[in-house]
Amino acid sequence: MSAAKKQKTTENVIVVTGASGLVGRAIQSVVNSPDHVPQGNERWIFLSSKDGDLRDPAATLAIFEKHKPTHVIHLAAFVGGLFRNMQFGVQFFEDNMHMTMNVLKTAHQFGVQKCISCLSTCIFPDKTSYPINETMVHDGAPHSSNEGYAYSKRMIDVLNRCYSNQYGCHFTSVIPTNIYGPYDNFNIQDGHVIPGLIHKMKQAIDGGPDFKIWGSGAPLRQFIYSEDLAKLFVWALYNYNDSTPIIFSTDESSEISIADVAKEIAKAAKYTKELKFDTTKSDGQFKKTADNAKLMSLYPDFQFTSFEEGIQKTVEWFWTNYDVARK
DSSP, X not given: OOSSOOOOOOEEEEEEETTTSHHHHHHHHHHTSTTOOOSSEEEEXXXXXXXXXXXXXXXXXXXXXXXXXXXXXXXXXXXOOHHHHHHOHHHHHHHHHXXXXXXXXXXXXXXXXXXXXXXXXXXXXXXXXXXXXXXXXXXXXXXXXXXXXXXXXXXXXXXXXXXXXXXXXXXXXXXXXXXXXXXXXOOTTTSOHHHHHHHHHHHHHTTSSOOXXXXXXXXXXXXXXXXXHHHHHHXXXXXXXXXXXXXXXXXXXXXXXXXXXXXXXXXXXXXXXXOEEETTSOOOOSOOOBOOHHHHHHOTTOOOOOHHHXXXXXXXXXXXXXXXXXX
């Protein structure tokens, strides 16, 4: 044998939980595209709830023992739109807390080099000044309509800091604004606003109930296309090493009313009837304007997909995949 021993190649095993959902599917698309440039020897593993129940400590341990990840992107969560949040607050809090505690504890036990969890802008205080930034997460109570989910997600930030301070773990989190795109949950009752509106639009065009927006249409939101978010997750995996959260969002100027969102969907779907509003439904929080200055200072060249293009792609995907889409 040669005196120079063959050096063993170190493999990074990146496990993505909740990978069958909107963001997980987008990450799969990004890392499998010809444009993706791996950093070293990588193996990506995309898991769904079928691979194990992360609310169960034993099932979580079994997943880590099987795959032995060096890095984790933790997307798995109990999620839903405004009205589902208002109905199932206990489940939103308990299920998400169990998943968070099990994933982070087991990641620490297995010496995971980095774990990135996904938060939401709904975790920010309801009564606050705008724009909101990463330093303001715990400055007051979240909106009462989704406090179960919001508080459970805030605890990810708390646990990340605790693991960092006590054990030196590289655990962090990202805070995306409202996400939309292919593979979303288009269920009208339980889904988020854009997929719900797209599904109702499809029904109206196909001869079903008239298209109607729940609420006044006045609330303002920032939206991020799922593939853009996926690219930013991969960037964070390679480049973001702080335990404090980072907001992934378009600029403040991109904030748009729900009424204008509906108009953009109608344009993409070629729906020409008058838009109607059901003002007996709750509007939820009026605005959540987020500041993306931290992201732009670290990744100034990132280019976001325009809202018009993102909506067009999402509508076309749903029309094409209507029979198999989650709805």
